[in-house]
Amino acid sequence: MPRMERILVSGFEPFGGDRVNPSWLVAQALQGRSIGGARVVAMRLPCVFGAAVEAIDAAQRLYRPRIVLALGLAAGRAELCCERVAINVDDARIADNAGRRRIDEPVVAGGPAAYFSTLPIKAMVAAMADAGLPAAVSQTAGTFVCNHVFYALMHGLRRRRAVRGGFMHVPLLPAQAAGRPALALERQIEGVALALRAAQDHVRDLQQTGGAIA
Ligand code: PCA
Numbered sequence: 626m627p628r629m630e631r632i633l634v635s636g637f638e639p640f641g642g643d644r645v646n647p648s649w650l651v652a653q654a655l656q657g658r659s660i661g662g663a664r665v666v667a668m669r670l671p672c673v674f675g676a677a678v679e680a681i682d683a684a685q686r687l688y689r690p691r692i693v694l695a696l697g698l699a700a701g702r703a704e705l706c707c708e709r710v711a712i713n714v715d716d717a718r719i720a721d722n723a724g725r726r727r728i729d730e731p732v733v734a735g736g737p738a739a740y741f742s743t744l745p746i747k748a749m750v751a752a753m754a755d756a757g758l759p760a761a762v763s764q765t766a767g768t769f770v771c772n773h774v775f776y777a778l779m780h781g782l783r784r785r786r787a788v789r790g791g792f793m794h795v796p797l798l799p800a801q802a803a804g805r806p807a808l809a810l811e812r813q814i815e816g817v818a819l820a821l822r823a824a825q826d827h828v829r830d831l832q833q834t835g836g837a838i839a
């Protein structure tokens with residue numbers, strides 16, 4: 626009997642003084658769930674340049690997923706954000722959890738300037754919005770460890786078209802938001818599950834705008 630397809634969902638450990646990181650809580654909640662005929666495997670990444678990439682690479686070798694969705698926290702954002710593009714630069718405003726700050730260094734020396742997500746970001750946003758959840762396409766994943774992992778993931782998948790990859794940023798939880806935008810954990814879990822279902826269902830993305838005018 627063929628093995629059930631797998632989806633790898635990563636979340637990050639807390640960073641920058643926070644005690645929790647909702648991205649890991651969401652991934653953990655989805656562990657073992659069956660979505661669109663595939664089984665979710667969750668993993669927690671260190672918020673450390675380099676080490677986070679080694680961890681997600683090792684998990685891909687072990688689990689051989691067909692979809693890889695990395696999750697991270699974007700404090701201050703109100704929506705579940707499907708990231709469009711990863712850029713080849715690390716420029717950290719704060720130290721990572723190993724105490725290192727990388728400033729204007731490439732994620733991959735000699736790599737292209739950017740990679741696009743190969744997940745159907747418009748379909749994922751539509752699925753979440755249809756369920757009444759705040760969702761948006763984001764045009765930047767920042768220049769910290771999230772973008773670093775997203776870029777390295779897409780670089781690793783550049784010749785493996787059968788495996789699709791992407792990144793979503795989630796908002797703060799209400800308990801940690803201190804007046805900033807927030808979204809309850811249950812709604813974050815529901816949103817990411819719907820986004821994964823849409824990613825399973827849509828190999829081609831929808832033609833609808835998710836653009837921004839600077
Ligand atoms: N958010 C950070 C790194 C880890 C996380 O959850 C970021 O957006 O880069």
